Amino acid sequence: IHYGQRSRRQAVANLPGPYCPPLVGALHIMFQMNPQNFFEVGREQVKKMGALQRVWVFNRLLVISADNEMNEQILSSQEHLVKHPVYRVLGQWLGNGLLLSDGKVWHQRRKIITPTFHFAILEQFVEVFDSQSNTCINRLSQRANGEVFDVYSYICLAALDIIAETAMGTKVDAQKNEGTPYANAVNECTALMSWRFLSVYLQNELLFTLTHPHLKWRQMRMIRTMHEYTINVIKQRRTTLEEHLKNKRPEQANEDDVGTKRRMALLDVLLQSTVDGRPLSNDEIREEVDTFMFEGHDTTTSAISFCLTAISRHPAVQAKLLNEIHEVLGQDRNRPITIRDLNELKYMECVIKESLRMYPSVPLVGRKLQTDFKYSHSKYGDGILPAGTEVLLGIYGLQNSSENFPDPDRFMPERHESISTDRGSAFTYIPFSAGPRNCIGQKFAQLEMKTMIAKIVREFELLPMGEPVKCILNIVLRSSTGFQLGMRKRNA
Numbered sequence: 001i002h003y004g005q006r007s008r009r010q011a012v013a014n015l016p017g018p019y020c021p022p023l024v025g026a027l028h029i030m031f032q033m034n035p036q037n038f039f040e041v042g043r044e045q046v047k048k049m050g051a052l053q054r055v056w057v058f059n060r061l062l063v064i065s066a067d068n069e070m071n072e073q074i075l076s077s078q079e080h081l082v083k084h085p086v087y088r089v090l091g092q093w094l095g096n097g098l099l100l101s102d103g104k105v106w107h108q109r110r111k112i113i114t115p116t117f118h119f120a121i122l123e124q125f126v127e128v129f130d131s132q133s134n135t136c137i138n139r140l141s142q143r144a145n146g147e148v149f150d151v152y153s154y155i156c157l158a159a160l161d162i163i164a165e166t167a168m169g170t171k172v173d174a175q176k177n178e179g180t181p182y183a184n185a186v187n188e189c190t191a192l193m194s195w196r197f198l199s200v201y202l203q204n205e206l207l208f209t210l211t212h213p214h215l216k217w218r219q220m221r222m223i224r225t226m227h228e229y230t231i232n233v234i235k236q237r238r239t240t241l242e243e244h245l246k247n248k249r250p251e252q253a254n255e256d257d258v259g260t261k262r263r264m265a266l267l268d269v270l271l272q273s274t275v276d277g278r279p280l281s282n283d284e285i286r287e288e289v290d291t292f293m294f295e296g297h298d299t300t301t302s303a304i305s306f307c308l309t310a311i312s313r314h315p316a317v318q319a320k321l322l323n324e325i326h327e328v329l330g331q332d333r334n335r336p337i338t339i340r341d342l343n344e345l346k347y348m349e350c351v352i353k354e355s356l357r358m359y360p361s362v363p364l365v366g367r368k369l370q371t372d373f374k375y376s377h378s379k380y381g382d383g384i385l386p387a388g389t390e391v392l393l394g395i396y397g398l399q400n401s402s403e404n405f406p407d408p409d410r411f412m413p414e415r416h417e418s419i420s421t422d423r424g425s426a427f428t429y430i431p432f433s434a435g436p437r438n439c440i441g442q443k444f445a446q447l448e449m450k451t452m453i454a455k456i457v458r459e460f461e462l463l464p465m466g467e468p469v470k471c472i473l474n475i476v477l478r479s480s481t482g483f484q485l486g487m488r489k490r491n492a
């Protein structure tokens with residue numbers, strides 16, 4: 001059915017929402033909101049009208065949901081998988097990569113990429129997590145004098161080194177003094193796009209170009225640097241791989257390389273994949289590698305930074321965590337960490353879970369409905385969200401609500417020892433989203449976080465210093481006060 005404006009209004013009349021004057025809609029609220037106060041204003045709105053609301057802005061219909069039931073139905077659907085147009089800010093960099101694509105392209109790629117994150121591949125990556133964490137610790141040692149500092153940039157460069165080495169098999173030396181032009185471009189471009197994300201008009205490519213021609217030019221140059229670098233790596237690895245396969249004995253020709261001595265990068269798995277019998281082109285692979293580079297460093301940086309800051313403010317949690325780290329990893333700081341060690345860090349799991357509950361790196365995910373969406377709700381009854389509706393699913397709101405988590409502002413890892421995040425409560429805790437478009441790098445992220453946090457906490461005492469975090473909405477969740485803490489080296 002194609003709905004006119006009036007029938008769209010009727011279709012969602014059962015849902016609560018702020019007063020939306022005809023024609024302009026809730027502009028008064030839009031003007032009041034900005035990335036700094038987004039979470040506060042959001043909380044107030046939820047208090048007034050509940051976790052599920054409809055909002056009109058001009059003729060756009062937004063459904064904003066931090067509601068378990070609605071989120072479960074939308075996220076589980078196999079049909080409503082098209083991303084919200086706001087993601088287009090990233091389009092020139094990430095192209096048709098998994099994060100942005102939809103329809104058949106997304107389906108095919110998702111099928112190919114899922115096995116890329118195979119256990120045996122992740123197992124080898126722990127070596128990379130371990131050795132890059134050592135470099136990070138060396139750099140942090142210079143700041144471990146008991147004075148306050150912002151840990152963000154240290155974590156960010158380590159996460160960048162990690163994702164480059166695992167996704168592409170190359171070292172970009174972001175943590176070394178200068179970094180490579182590629183690493184600098186990824187870092188700067190992520191920062192630029194996050195900044196553009198802060199304002200509605202800068203999200204629009206044309207308005208951005210007209211108002212900031214110089215920055216547009218820098219963005220284009222950085223994107224070119226990144227694309228050229230990625231394409232070169234892909235070509236080189238394709239040649240290496242072809243030679244490797246040629247030199248194999250015929251009976252080994254079809255063997256999966258997973259688990260052999262040479263460490264595979266995510267890219268190598270893509271090079272060996274086929275869609276409908278044909279291999280992926282260099283450009284298609286580039287889009288996926290670029291997507292890993294973006295989605296795989298900014299999210300984990302934010303998650304680790306929030307988590308370290310939270311640990312620094314909770315001495316009892318830190319003591320319990322250190323105890324577990326010593327029990328599982330032993331006292332020898334030179335022994336490399338293995339995936340088996342990481343799987344035994346159970347309290348660490350709760351600490352990370354709690355941190356991702358309060359500070360989900362991706363605070364909001366958005367979809368645009370291409371067809372009508374039928375739902376049934378215990379409070380609002382059965383209904384339809386008409387095609388064209390923009391749905392914003394609030395992960396932050398959901399996980400910080402007192403209905404889902406009593407005393408939600410308290411950092412309490414122990415709550416995850418008793419809560420089952422299996423069925424029933426599955427959709428109250430979704431930092432990696434859920435359903436067909438959930439995070440493909442979830443396991444990767446968890447292993448990386450565990451390794452870095454375990455090694456940092458074993459090496460340094462984290463001290464509650466400086467200003468507390470203040471959440472702001474960015475492409476990923478950030479803190480407007482940074483991630484301030486102190487560090488002091490522990491005795492060997």
Ligand code: HEM
Nearest residue numbers: 098099295296299300303361362365432433439440441445
């Ligand atoms: C703590 C770290 C991370 C968090 C909290 C996180 C969270 C998420 C969320 C919420 C989504 C859904 C986005 C949406 O629907 O718009 C997503 C998608 C995705 N994530 Fe992550 N992520 C993390 C780390 C990673 C890492 C390390 C990688 C890659 C190595 C990765 C790769 C992806 C990709 C490719 C998608 C798109 C999947 C698709 O649409 O099919 N993520 N992530």
